[in-house]
Amino acid sequence: MSGETLLRVAGADLVRDGTTLLGDVSLTVRSGEHWALLGANGAGKSTLLSLLGALVHPTRGTVEVLGERLGRVDLRQLRSRVGHVDPRHPLRSPLTVRDVVLTGLTNSVERVPRWAPTEEETARADELVALLGLHDRREARWPVLSQGQRTRTLIARSLMPRPRLLLLDEPATGLDVAGREQLIDRLDALARTRPRLATVLVTHHLEELPPATTHAMLLRDGRRLAAGPAEEVLTDDLVSACFDHPVRLTRVDGRWNVRTRQPASR
The missing domain is CATH 3.40.50.300 (P-loop containing nucleotide triphosphate hydrolases)
Structure with a gap:
């Protein structure tokens, strides 16, 4: 069908x-x-x-x-x-994998000032991080990630708004x-x-x-x-x-x- x-x-x-x-x-x-x-x-x-x-x-x-x-x-x-995944994501700040994924909710490159995710949203971010094979790297910061890890992080980010x-x-x-x-x-x-x-x-x-x-x-x-x-x-x-x-x-x-x-x- x-x-x-x-x-x-x-x-x-x-x-x-x-x-x-x-x-x-x-x-x-x-x-x-x-x-x-x-x-x-x-x-x-x-x-x-x-x-x-x-x-x-x-x-x-x-x-x-x-x-x-x-x-x-x-x-x-x-x-x-x-959800649009571009490997040339222009992030400059040393955000963690989890924080990068959470920016998918605000459709921004950086964390929005004075915005905080709910517990449910953080749990969803962790779920997507695990789905993309990055559970052990969820606290790793953007500058130390490999290109492959960055790409998978961006896919998780794009999935946050469902x-x-x-x-x-x-x-x-x-x-x-x-x-x-x-x-x-x-x-x-x-x-x-x-x-x-x-x-x-x-x-x-x-x-x-x-x-x-x-x-x-x-x-x-x-x-x-x-x-x-x-x-x-x-x-x-x-x-x-x-x-x-x-x-x-x-x-x-x-x-x-x-x-x-x-x-x-x-």
Whole structure:
């Protein structure tokens, strides 16, 4: 049975300074779906995510986020209802992991002066910290965290307001193998424990996709090349066309692997 529609993009263009960044893009995301946005550098992935996160308006076409059409709603209010994870979080203070997670309630980078969480809110923060595999690091301070620990902290932070939609912009950027695998494990745990949550993950590495990925969109030069169930979209031919390079995909235990496709021998 289809879930509730959380995102609907129809014929969206985004033009900046005469340059078309996105052209005629359409996408529908429903609750419980886990989408991957894939494409080469400059394909328009993060630009599309900015539309889905209500950060910008489309030049043409329509974008509906959580049932609200952009252009007819206060974007700031709408953004507070979407979990948006950006690894380039501009925090400068030595907040603890727990305190960073709690800033998700105030939608601020720093702790808001004279604001204090309730016991229930603190308990929820600790629950999310544990879910993201950081229970033993909840009192650790931001400057001493690894990049992987920071990313998982920011995911916990984004979940504090109980969003129905979670957007992840290249969350594995800068991670070593251990950090990447820990992140993928926790994203899979999130899918299991939050069955109604929808996620959209931007990456250009198929190896970074969690096994829970249900759908995929391939972007090339700002246009949709293919979109739909992951097993129909993530094929040798479509991914090769997306990245303009002949590749062969394999999938083991739900994880994708990519290698250059060698020409058939004569």
